[in-house]
Amino acid sequence: MPEEIVELRGHLIDSLVLPKVLDAIRSHKGCFEIQQMEVGIRPRDPSFARILVAHEDEHKLELLLQHIARYGADAVERHEVEWKRAARNGVFPEGFCSTTNMDTWIYLAGRWRKVKYPEMDSGILLLPDGRSARTVKMFEVRKGDPIVIGRKGVRVSAVESYRPAGEFGFMGSEISMEKPKGLLIRALAKQMKEERRRHRPILWVCGPAVVHSGGSNLFGKLIDEGYVQILFAGNALAAHDIESSMMGTSLGVSIHEGAVTRGGHENHLRAINSIRAAGSIRKAVKTGILRSGIMHACVMHDVDVVLAGSIRDDGPLPEVITDAVAAQAAMRRRCSRGKGVELAVMVATLLHSVATGNMLPARTRVVCVDIQPANVTKLMDRGTFQSVGIVTDVQPFLHELVTELGIR
Amino acid sequence: MNAQLFGDRSMRSQKSRPAFLMCRPTFYGVEYEINPWMDVRRQPDHPRAIRQWRMLRNMLQAIGTHVELVRARPSLPDMGFTANAGLLHGDIFIPSRFRYKERAGEEIFFTSWFFRRGYRIRPLPAGHHFEGEGDALFVGEKLFLGYFHRTDIRTHILIGEILEVPIFSLELVNPYFYHLDTAFMPLGPESALFYPKAFDSYTLRILRQNIPDLIPVNAEEAHYFACNTVFVGPKGERAEHAVLSAPARRLGKILEGRGIETHPIDTSEFIKAGGSSKCLVLNLGYR
Numbered sequence: 253m254p255e256e257i258v259e260l261r262g263h264l265i266d267s268l269v270l271p272k273v274l275d276a277i278r279s280h281k282g283c284f285e286i287q288q289m290e291v292g293i294r295p296r297d298p299s300f301a302r303i304l305v306a307h308e309d310e311h312k313l314e315l316l317l318q319h320i321a322r323y324g325a326d327a328v329e330r331h332e333v334e335w336k337r338a339a340r341n342g343v344f345p346e347g348f349c350s351t352t353n354m355d356t357w358i359y360l361a362g363r364w365r366k367v368k369y370p371e372m373d374s375g376i377l378l379l380p381d382g383r384s385a386r387t388v389k390m391f392e393v394r395k396g397d398p399i400v401i402g403r404k405g406v407r408v409s410a411v412e413s414y415r416p417a418g419e420f421g422f423m424g425s426e427i428s429m430e431k432p433k434g435l436l437i438r439a440l441a442k443q444m445k446e447e448r449r450r451h452r453p454i455l456w457v458c459g460p461a462v463v464h465s466g467g468s469n470l471f472g473k474l475i476d477e478g479y480v481q482i483l484f485a486g487n488a489l490a491a492h493d494i495e496s497s498m499m500g501t502s503l504g505v506s507i508h509e510g511a512v513t514r515g516g517h518e519n520h521l522r523a524i525n526s527i528r529a530a531g532s533i534r535k536a537v538k539t540g541i542l543r544s545g546i547m548h549a550c551v552m553h554d555v556d557v558v559l560a561g562s563i564r565d566d567g568p569l570p571e572v573i574t575d576a577v578a579a580q581a582a583m584r585r586r587c588s589r590g591k592g593v594e595l596a597v598m599v600a601t602l603l604h605s606v607a608t609g610n611m612l613p614a615r616t617r618v619v620c621v622d623i624q625p626a627n628v629t630k631l632m633d634r635g636t637f638q639s640v641g642i643v644t645d646v647q648p649f650l651h652e653l654v655t656e657l658g659i660r
Numbered sequence: 661m662n663a664q665l666f667g668d669r670s671m672r673s674q675k676s677r678p679a680f681l682m683c684r685p686t687f688y689g690v691e692y693e694i695n696p697w698m699d700v701r702r703q704p705d706h707p708r709a710i711r712q713w714r715m716l717r718n719m720l721q722a723i724g725t726h727v728e729l730v731r732a733r734p735s736l737p738d739m740g741f742t743a744n745a746g747l748l749h750g751d752i753f754i755p756s757r758f759r760y761k762e763r764a765g766e767e768i769f770f771t772s773w774f775f776r777r778g779y780r781i782r783p784l785p786a787g788h789h790f791e792g793e794g795d796a797l798f799v800g801e802k803l804f805l806g807y808f809h810r811t812d813i814r815t816h817i818l819i820g821e822i823l824e825v826p827i828f829s830l831e832l833v834n835p836y837f838y839h840l841d842t843a844f845m846p847l848g849p850e851s852a853l854f855y856p857k858a859f860d861s862y863t864l865r866i867l868r869q870n871i872p873d874l875i876p877v878n879a880e881e882a883h884y885f886a887c888n889t890v891f892v893g894p895k896g897e898r899a900e901h902a903v904l905s906a907p908a909r910r911l912g913k914i915l916e917g918r919g920i921e922t923h924p925i926d927t928s929e930f931i932k933a934g935g936s937s938k939c940l941v942l943n944l945g946y947r
Contacts, residue, residue: 268862
C-alpha cells in the first residue's frame with residue numbers, strides 16, 4: 253500500500269491540528285499510525301508528531317497529502333532521488349542503492365514512481381524518459397547508465413504487506429512437519445484454479461525427484477490440465493524424465509519395479525545421447541523418438557521451459573543453457589520481467605528454488621515443497637520470506653494436489 | 661458626522677493612550693486581484709476613499725488614540741492596509757512576508773519605519789508567509805493566528821517562539837474571509853466578534869473553549885466587514901469604543917448593550933479591495 257511519513261510541529265493539541273489531520277486522513281479513507289509523539293509541557297511549547305499515512309490508491313494518497321499539508325503536515329522523505337552514472341560496464345557506481353524484492357518507489361521529477369520489476373540484490377536504473385526506473389542486475393549495467401545511489405528519495409513498502417493473506421493466510425511462516433498438509437495443498441489447489449481462471453501463468457520449479465519418486469505421470473496430468481505454463485529445471489529433471497520415458501528407469505532404477513536394472517547406470521547417458529542426436533528435445537518429440545513424460549507433455553502443450561545447467565551435468569541436453577548468466581536472464585524474462593507470475597510452486601530443488609526466489613518480487617506467492625524442512629527454511633532465509641512451506645515427499649504431494657484439483 | 665463631537669467622549673482612562681499606525685491611501689486603487697472582493701473593473705472612487713480614510717483617522721484621534729503615519733509609496737496601492745505590515749508585541753516587530761508578490765514590495769518600507777524607531781525587528785525566514793495583524797490577533801495574552809489563505813500554519817510556531825506567547829491556529833475556510841481580521845475581532849481580554857461561517861468546526865471549538873464571550877455576527881454584517889471593527893479601550897480591559905462599518909446596525913446595538921460606544925463609519929471604497937477599518941490600522945500598543 254503506498255504510504256508516506258509526515259511530520260507535524262506546532263500547537264497540535266490546543267489548536268486541534270492533530271485531530272484535524274487524523275480526521276482528514278480518515279475521511280479520505282486513508283489509514284495512519286502515529287510513530288512518534290511529543291507533547292509540549294507549557295501552553296506555549298510546541299508539540300511534535302510523526303505519522304505514517306497510507307492509502308490503497310497512490311493518486312488518492314497524493315490528494316490526501318496535499319490536503320493535510322495545509323495543516324503543516326510535511327512529508328519527510330520527499331527528496332529527489334540521487335544518482336550517478338556507471339563508470340564501467342558491469343559495475344555499479346559507488347554507494348549504489350541495493351534493492352529488496354519488495355515494491356520500491358523513488359521520488360523522481362516531483363513525484364513517487366514505482367520501480368519496475370522489483371527484484372532483490374539489484375540496482376535501480378533511471379530510464380531515458382526521466383520519469384521511470386527499473387531494477388538492473390550488476391552484469392547488465394552499461395557505462396554511462398544512471399544508477400540510483402544512497403537511500404534518499406527511495407521508499408520500500410513494508411514487509412507486513414506481503415504476509416500471505418486469504419487462503420494462504422493461515423499457513424503462516426513457520427515450517428513444520430506437523431502442519432496439516434491437506435489444508436495447505438487444498439489452499440494451493442484453490443489458488444491454482446484461480447490462476448487458471450484468470451489466465452495467469454503458473455510457474456513450476458522442479459527437481460529430478462519429481463521423476464525419481466514416480467511423480468512424472470501426475471505432473472504430466474497437471475500439464476495436460478493447464479496448470480503449468482512455465483517450468484524451470486536443470487539438466488537432471490529432463491534427462492531422468494527422458495530416460496524413464498524411453499527406458500522405463502530413472503538413474504537405472506526401474507520406475508515400475510523399483511529394482512536396479514542391468515547396465516541401468518548407462519541408461520540416462522544413452523537417453524541424453526539420443527536427444528542430442530535428434531538435435532533437441534522438441535525435434536525428438538516431433539520425430540517420435542520421445543513419446544511420453546514430462547518433457548514430451550511440455551512440448552505438446554507449449555510449456556515455456558528453461559533448463560539451466562550446472563557443473564555436474566551429464567550431456568548436457570541440447571536445450572540446457574550452460575552459461576549461468578544467460579540462464580538467469582532467460583529465467584528472469586519469464587518470471588520477474590515477464591507477464592507477471594503471481595504463483596510459483598517449487599518442488600524438490602534447492603538450487604533452482606533459491607535462484608528463482610531471488611528473481612521473484614515479494615508479491616508473488618511462493619509455495620515450496622520439499623522433504624527436507626531445512627531446504628524450505630533456507631529459501632525463506634535467502635530473502636524469499638513470503639514463501640509457504642509444505643514438508644512432504646513429492647509423489648504424495650502431487651497425488652494429493654491432483655486429487656484436490658479434481659483431475660482423474 | 662463631525663469628529664469634534666467625540667472630543668468630550670474620549671478615553672475615560674487617560675493614563676496611556678492606544679496608538680495606531682496608518683498610511684494615507686494616496687496610491688490606492690484596485691490594480692490586481694488577490695482576493696474575491698477585488699475586481700479591476702470596479703475601481704474605487706479615489707477622492708471618496710481619501711475622505712473615508714480621513715474620517716477614520718479623525719474619528720480615532722477624537723476618541724483619544726494616537727495615530728502615526730507611514731509614507732505611502734507609488735506602485736503599492738494596498739499600503740493603506742497597514743494591519744498587514746506585520747505584528748508588534750512589546751518592542752518586537754515581526755514584519756510580514758506577503759504571499760502575493762504584488763504586496764511584497766511593502767515589506768521593506770514598513771520594516772524600515774519600525775527599525776528607525778528602535779523596535780527590535782525579528783524577520784521570518786524565507787519561504788514563510790505571514791500577513792501581520794491581518795492574521796494575528798491577541799485576546800488577552802493568547803495569540804490567535806489565522807492560516808490557509810495567506811499565512812502558513814508552519815509560520816505560527818515561529819511566531820509563538822519569537823513572542824513567547826501561547827498561540828492558537830485558526831483555519832480560515834471561506835475565501836471571502838481570507839484574513840483572520842475579516843472574520844474575528846477581539847474586543848477585550850475575554851470577548852471577541854466572530855463570523856462562524858468563516859471557520860471550520862474545529863476552529864469554532866477552539867474559539868468556544870478559549871474565549872468565554874463570543875459574539876457572532878450574521879452573514880450580512882460579515883459581508884459589510886462588521887468583524888473588521890476597530891475596538892479602542894484601556895490596556896487589558898474591555899473596549900470602550902468601536903469604530904464599525906455603518907450598515908451593521910444590529911451589531912451596533914449589541915455592542916452598545918455591552919456599554920461600548922459605537923462610531924459607525926463608511927468604508928465602502930475600501931471594501932472594494934477586501935478591507936475595512938481595522939485593515940487600515942496597525943496596533944502600536946499604548947503610549
